[in-house]
Amino acid sequence: TQLLEQSPQFLSIQEGENLTVYCNSSSVFSSLQWYRQEPGEGPVLLVTVVTGGEVKKLKRLTFQFGDARKDSSLHITAAQPGDTGLYLCASLRGSTLGRLYFGRGTQLTVWP
Amino acid sequence: DAGVTQSPTHLIKTRGQHVTLRCSPISGHKSVSWYQQVLGQGPQFIFQYYEKEERGRGNFPDRFSARQFPNYSSELNVNALLLGDSALYLCASSLVRGPRTDTQYFGPGTRLTVL
Numbered sequence: 095t096q097l098l099e100q101s102p103q104f105l106s107i108q109e110g111e112n113l114t115v116y117c118n119s120s121s122v123f124s125s126l127q128w129y130r131q132e133p134g135e136g137p138v139l140l141v142t143v144v145t146g147g148e149v150k151k152l153k154r155l156t157f158q159f160g161d162a163r164k165d166s167s168l169h170i171t172a173a174q175p176g177d178t179g180l181y182l183c184a185s186l187r188g189s190t191l192g193r194l195y196f197g198r199g200t201q202l203t204v205w206p
Numbered sequence: 207d208a209g210v211t212q213s214p215t216h217l218i219k220t221r222g223q224h225v226t227l228r229c230s231p232i233s234g235h236k237s238v239s240w241y242q243q244v245l246g247q248g249p250q251f252i253f254q255y256y257e258k259e260e261r262g263r264g265n266f267p268d269r270f271s272a273r274q275f276p277n278y279s280s281e282l283n284v285n286a287l288l289l290g291d292s293a294l295y296l297c298a299s300s301l302v303r304g305p306r307t308d309t310q311y312f313g314p315g316t317r318l319t320v321l
Contacts, residue, residue: 098248135314194251195251
C-alpha cells in the first residue's frame with residue numbers, strides 16, 4: 095500500500111521546459127524526502143524538508159513542503175537530459191527510524 | 207569512502223528455490239534496512255536492523271528473513287521463491303542521527319528474477 099501518492103506517474107518533455115511533480119498524502123509527516131533513481135542504481139537523496147511551508151532550492155530544482163505537512167512538490171526549471179530518472183518522495187513518518195515509506199514515483203524523461 | 211555495496215548484482219532463480227542477498231553498509235553505519243522494489247513501484251520496506259537486532263519489519267511473509275553480523279553487514283534470505291518475488295532488492299544504511307533527519311544511503315540493488 096502506497097501511503098504517498100505521486101503525480102504524474104510519467105512525464106516526457108523537451109529540454110528547456112519546466113515541470114512540477116507532486117507528492118500527496120492524507121497523513122501528516124514529520125519530514126519528507128525526495129530521491130532520484132537512475133536505471134541500475136539505488137535512490138539518491140536530493141533533499142529533506144522538515145518544516146511546514148519550507149522551500150529548498152538545489153540548483154534548478156525547487157522543493158516545497160506543504161503548510162500542513164501532507165504534501166510536497168518538486169519543480170524543475172529548464173530541464174536537461176541529465177534530469178531524466180525516477181523521482182521518488184518518501185517519509186520517515188514519525189519516529190520510526192530506518193523505515194521509509196515511498197511513493198510510486200514519477201518517471202521523468204527529458205529529450206534533447 | 208566506499209558506498210553501500212550489494213552482491214550479487216543479478217540473480218536468476220526458479221520457483222521454490224531460496225536466495226541469499228548480501229549488503230555491506232557504509233563504514234560507521236550501524237543501521238541497515240532492506241527494501242523490495244517491484245517494477246513500476248516505489249521501494250517497499252522489508253526489514254531494519256540496528257546493532258544486530260531487528261528493529262522493524264514490513265508487511266512481508268515469513269519466507270523473508272534477515273540478519274545483521276557483528277561487522278554490521280547484513281543478509282536477506284527468501285525461501286520458497288514465488289514469481290512475484292522478482293524485484294530489485296535494495297539495501298540502505300544510515301547513522302541513525304534522529305527521526306526527522308535520518309539519511310539513508312542506498313546500494314545499487316540486487317536484481318532478482320524468479321522463473
